Amino acid sequence: MIVVLKQNPNPAQLDSLIAWLEEKHIEVNKSVGTTHTILGLVGDTAAIDPDLISALGIVEDVKRVQEPYKHANRKFHPEATVVQVGDAKIGGGTLTLMAGPCTVESEAQIVEIAKRIKASGASILRGGAFKPRTSPYSYQGMGEEGIALLKTARAETGLPIAAELTDSAQLPLFADVDLIQVGARNMQNFALLGVLGRQEKPVMLMRGHCATYEEWLMSAEYIMAGGNHNVILCEGGIRSLEPSTRYALDLAAVPILRRLTHLPILVDPSHAASRSWLVPEIAPAAVAAGVDGISAEVHNDPEHAVMDGPQSLDPDTFDALAKKLTALHDYLG
Ligand SMILES: [Mn+2]
Incomplete structure (x- = not known):
């Protein structure tokens, strides 16, 4: 009500x-x-x-409010929510660029990527340390050491850092991480969402690969019901019948969610595209759809990347894309 x-x-x-x-x-x-x-x-x-x-x-x-989500509902909070992540702001009319490698590999790798994306205008460094893999035999990430290297990159550049948390037991390791990411596979891990709701760090909630908008917003509600209203939504594509891309990027999510919720909305074109050449082709469409920011995978040496090299942009391509997206955002106002 x-x-x-x-x-x-x-x-x-x-x-x-x-x-x-x-x-x-x-x-x-x-x-x-x-x-x-x-x-x-x-x-x-x-x-x-x-x-x-x-x-x-x-x-x-x-x-009376018919929708089952209350805190996330635009009717409850007509003004756009702006989430502060370190010195970066997400939401409220700005275009925030977040970039980094799928997984942290070494100090030299993450520091170089951080410096390059910062020079291109990115304001948040993302990097994986705990990787939720489809196969238990696949590389699982550097873990605690990866978090420590992200902090080194932050100390070198001043960029706030974002990393995915896959289990609430990892929370102490994220005490000094600026933004916690919940991956698509964990979007409906309600116990995890409850734990993240009872702490104050901003949470970026990826859309589940088969989730409706309402299911996605109900997951945001789980976090907000615990008292943490610093929630950012991120569309990274949904399962479709088309094998050309890993996931179908659903850009209608941006204007529709804009009406349903006051929370900021990001798009991750790399996650959906799974091929680097496609990322600069679809990212401008997300900006045109009115997104609050783009989260992209960038690697200093994509050919030798441990994970997701084929979908990672090299720093020069990211630089050109960042300029294009910023110009488009300024043009559209
Ligand atoms: Mn990845």
Whole structure:
């Protein structure tokens, strides 16, 4: 349920309304906008009589919210959420570029990539340390050492760092990581999402390969229900019948989610494309669709990359792409 307040509501009346709702075990989320203040009510609102609240002098309107996601709902929070990641901001009209290798391999590799992507305008370094692989026999990542090397690259460049967490037991190792990524395969690992909701670090939630928008937003809701509202959504493609790409990049997700949620939305074209030449072809379409940022795989030596070399951009190609995307974003306004 949402309660839209009249402009400049009497503070004493507002406090007493909130206190009354909280007595009934309703969680009240206040969102102060430029024109209106909105109270988003979460809990068993079936017992609340909307007419009773509508009759109050400070209330303009009361609406029931049909969607099962509340905290993530645009109706609860009409203004776009901006998530701060180190010095970088995601959401609210800027185009944020995040880049880095599929997996951290060595200090020389990650530091060189960090320097190159920073020079190209990227503001967040991404790199895998714990890799969720389809086969248990495949390389699983450097683990703790990979996190330590990401921190070295951050110290060298000042770029905040992002890495995927695959198990809540790894959380202590992420204490000094700026952005935690939840991979597509873990999008509905509700126990993991619950743990990430009870800590404060921003979380980037990849869309599950078979997830609907509503399922994806319900996963965001799991994190937000725990108190962590620093959630970023990332579209990386869904399973389709077409074998030319690994996943079909669903760009309609961007404008549709924009209406459904206030959370920032990124697109990862590398994950979907699985071929590097295709990345610069589809990334501008994501910018045109209104995305808040692009997350791309970049490697200083793609031919010898341990993982995902064929879909990784070399730093020069990323540099040209970054310029193109920034120019397009500026043009579209
Ligand atoms: Mn990868």
